[in-house]
Amino acid sequence: MTAARSARYRSPRHRQSIVRAQHFGLYLFLFTAALFFSIPLLIMISTSLKTAAEVRAGSVFALPVEPGFAAWTRAWGEACIGRTCEGISAGLWNSVIILIPSTVLSVGLAALNGYALSLWNVPRAGAILAALLLGAFIPYQVMIYPLVRMASTVGIYGSLPGIVAVHVIFGIPVLTLIFCNFYKGLPPELIKAARVDGAGFFRIFRRIVLPMSGNIIIVALILSVTGVWNDYLLSLIFAGRDNLPMTVQLASLVGTRIGVPEYNVNMAATLITALPPLLLYLLSGKYFVRGVTAGAIKG
Template sequence: MKPVPRGPNPRSLTPGRIGLYIFLVSAVVFFTLPLWIMLTTSLKTMDEIRSGGIFALPTHLDFSAWKTAWSSACMGSECTGVRFGFWNSVKITVPSVVISVLFGAVNGYALSFWNMRFSKLMFALLMLGAFVPYQVFLYPLVRAMAELSLYNTLPGIIAVHVLFGLPLVTLLFRNYFASVPSELFRAARVDGAGFWRIFGEIMLPMAVPMLVVASIFQFTGIWNDFLLGLVFAGRDNLPMTIQLNNIVNTTTGQRFYNVNMAATILTALVPLAIYFLSGRWFVRGIADGAVKG
């Protein structure tokens, strides 16, 4: 009996596999190097920053820059740190994410299963709005918000984020619900279930992975936003990104690089934590239909 020829060992280091490893390691170094520089610089004193190498480890851990960045870093004449911007970002982001994801889920569900009149036209117009640059809408929105007494208010900036987030969230949920077997919807209709009962008891529980994906997309986009917050939030509701910009660009004497780096990490810490904690759900939601359709 002739032995069955075996293919190459999948664990063997072929030239292609070695090239793949080199590419992956290079990508990891490329994306983690800025974080390494920011982290090590934030833990150094200014004397050590001026005398040492940019990639060198701190001789001893100094968290004073983090304390300054959080509570007493200067933005012009105000020295209050980024803590107020953090809570402003929370007050803006959380309701914006909840409202836009809920409305987007309802829109995607309606456009997937309910043959409404002009539904395709409405979806096309909604998607068209997603590709128009923000700058085109700024002046009309400013005038509209001013007429409604919402300009430079917390409800106003929340409404703006909801409006700009609806097209993407609707697209995600529409594609997800389109992958659900239509027989499930028809069976519920035969049993007498209506629009909201089918949505609340059948479709929404099935869409938990997509809820996570849409929430992550919305959360990171709104938390990292600069332009809309600068235009619509108002002085009392400036988000963390704008306060970070004000801290970095404030020049009164010497520039404190350790404080700037600490403030930058503090601003990016919440989105990074969300990605790390919900990565499994994010990948599952993408695989279950985020890019279908």
């Protein structure tokens, strides 16, 4: 009896049933976890589709009776922030003009640093990399006052070059580490052969290294874009009144205490502000995974 039962347990059909049960349990756990972590997002979306009367009268978990995008329209172009009633749309262009140069400079300089420190004979490369990483692990709140004094001395405090420079300074250390780890996995024979053929530092970087860096550049771009776009404190301090991005305007909108709070408008404004990095992750998620598995966080 025992031998027959053991044989049945070892049969292919029984093993397949065990595998199916394990897969079902795994998918059930993943679905439950995803649903649990998506509850705040679902509440925000539901609240943004309600009218102000529905928000005040119903529960936060109640679905909208007559869903509409009136709150989204008001958050985009009609909500009052201080004395100006233009919504958060005014901060979109400011976010874009801060984002583009900050991302391009951070990723470009970090790629050059990673290439030089990993594939080139730079004296004291380990000490230089350690110094860069030291800046990555120091809380930037500690360095705000010295940066304010330095930016004021140079004359870029409260301006677009000032906030771009600050984002580049804080973005280079981590991105350099990512590029450095990735480039250490490239065949050093390629660089040696190119140097024997007479190619210089920038020519090797442009013709050999960059074409092999597509996935890791996407990883760096995603990290840089999300970091710059979601920033609040640095932009509030260094951007100046004429360059305040959407995140700062969102905080001002949500923090307004004049009149009855419009929670549906606040939720809609929050979703609008979070939409660009969310779309970026959805459209480039597989490339991000490829870059990570190609060596973005190894070592």
